[in-house]
Amino acid sequence: MAKTLKIENLQAAIGKTKILNGVSLDISRGEIHIIMGQNGSGKSTLLSVLMGNPKYTVTGGSVMLDKKDMLGLSPTQRAQNGLFLGFQHPQVVTGVPLGNFLRLAKNTISSAQKSKTPAIGPAPFAANLRAEMEKLKIDPTFMSRSINEGFSGGEKKKSEVLQMAVLEPVFAFLDEIDSGLDIDALKIVAKQLSAVQKKQGMGLIIVSHNPRILDFIKPDTIHIMSKGKIVARGGKEIVKKIEKDGFDSFLKK
């Protein structure tokens, strides 16, 4: 299993508009990093580019999973190498039950990783899934509902965390996983997120613009992004500074 993800001077554009202007970030397994910053600072784009969204063109830099270059891989291959993206706005896929889809994804990833565990059948998979849903307080009927169809904002976010828990990535990127959640849901999601992260020794990069998430998740590093770059990083003291002076205080340097 891979140990580190190394992002170096990553640059990306959508059409002719540059959005990432050289992002560097190292993360090891078992670590939690939080990226904060104002809207439009490039946080979501960074996660999307890490997962290989074809909408963006990478114009420079590198992303290495241990010694393996990720930028040349399709989103499929990146997922099969152990990367995961929890979406800010998860897509609705009509007519495809969440449970069937997740089992297909799980078995596809295991077979690509030449895992020794045989493909999991519908019944044991459903039992596992039900247990994971219980932990996130998701109604078990969601298993047979179309992916994200008619889900509330909070249910969509829970479903993303559920998918992460089931697919067991090595590094997961979670985009605004806290937005649209009320305080109770936020507690449940954060608790489960930490539990899964700890159990599987996962590396997490969480994007948020709400410092409240720090009440529930203890990151190893906090990064501040602005204008497509990381402009500051550190521990909790950074958050105190944001709360006191706002994000602008990092831009004046």
Place this chain on the structure above:
Amino acid sequence: MAIPQKTKKMLTQTGDNSAFSFRTKTKSFFASQKGLNADIIREISRQKNEPQWMLDFRLHAYEVFLGKEMPRWGADLSGIDFDNIRYYVRPQDKSKRSWDDVPKEIKDTFDKLGIPEAEKKFLAGTGAQFESEMIYHSLAENLAKQGVIFESTDDAIKNHPELFKKYFGTVIPPGDNKFAALNSAVWSGGSFIYVPKGVHVELPLQAYFRINTENMGQFERTLIIADEGSSVHYVEGCTAPTYSSDSLHSAVVEIIVKKGARVQYTTIQNWSGNVYNLVTKRAMAYENAEMFWLDCNLGSKVTMKYPSIILRERGAKGEIQSLAFASKGQHQDAGGKVMHLAPDTSSTIISKSISKNGGRSTYRGLVKVIKGAKNVKTRVVCDALMLDKDSRSDTYPTMDIKEEDVAIAHEATVASIGEDELFYLMSRGLSEEQAATLIVNGFANPIIRKLPMEYAVELNRLLALEMTGSVG
């Protein structure tokens, strides 16, 4: 993949899938020369040893056929050469009731398609048509005891002459359209079903149609009569080997749904890519009767088919659901028609089409409500999914409403597979092809799930085959 691999090969192949494109070498009992004239029609009738009225019916229909022009609307039919078709190919002397009596070469064909096996497992009755004739029919004993009739249309004209004559040609007269006229002139084979009052046939009756000869025309004729308060579900499947030149399949299906009865007619059409499939299907629904057409078209070169329902008496209900998949070189021109002729009648038409690799699909529908048909409800939904820019989808919904007291709903959508949707599914480890197949299955699912489970599994497998190699 979520699509089960070990499914029964009971129904069909896709157009290009070699697994079912086999041809069987058989000796025909009789094959007419190519082309059509009155003498050939007389010979068909003589071979079948039919009553005079049927010969007269055929000859009259032939005159109607000659007098009608080719339809100028709809799909391109210019490739049909009426002089290069064998109108009647008789594979054996008569229909059998046991697979053991069916000639070996023909039985092998149906064995390869898994038909006898399916019969044992989940069907109340089975029919099999090879070329022009039904070569096999069987019906569960308990149903036969209750008076249910399920036999070839050719046998029914002899065994049940009064019932036959009372209903034959009453829902679709020869003058209805050029191809109904052609069928009426040269018809052969098909199923005849009669369900007595109050009898419910719980398991489906299935008929399987196979064209084996090149340049063959298959013109089966199916007649279903569901007497008062009865119910039946009939399923048909169709395949043919791929030849370099075209074949013609032109069936006529007439259904009579008496007071309080229910009929479901399910089609899984998967002709090879050189078959013109021009079929006329219509049901007459009486008081509080229910008719449901479930029509899946995956194969053929050209299909023109608009299952119709005449809601003739108060309280009758009609539903038409169709799924069309058009790939390269295919035009699926399908839809449905409903005539509301009485008050308190209701109808639903749901059409879903998928076009890829330059395939073309057309929805063509008609809802008609006559003056005085009060409190009518009708809903029409057509959804098209296009997988690439070369494909084409057109919608021609027609509403002809002469009554004010009606509730009409009409929805239409055209969608393509979005990059965002693909990225979302691929970010979970699925290949682009798996992701696209999942989206297509999800789109088709509301219709597929109406099928009996065995057919739903088969149809999902066919869709997955159609999607193989379609992206990236």
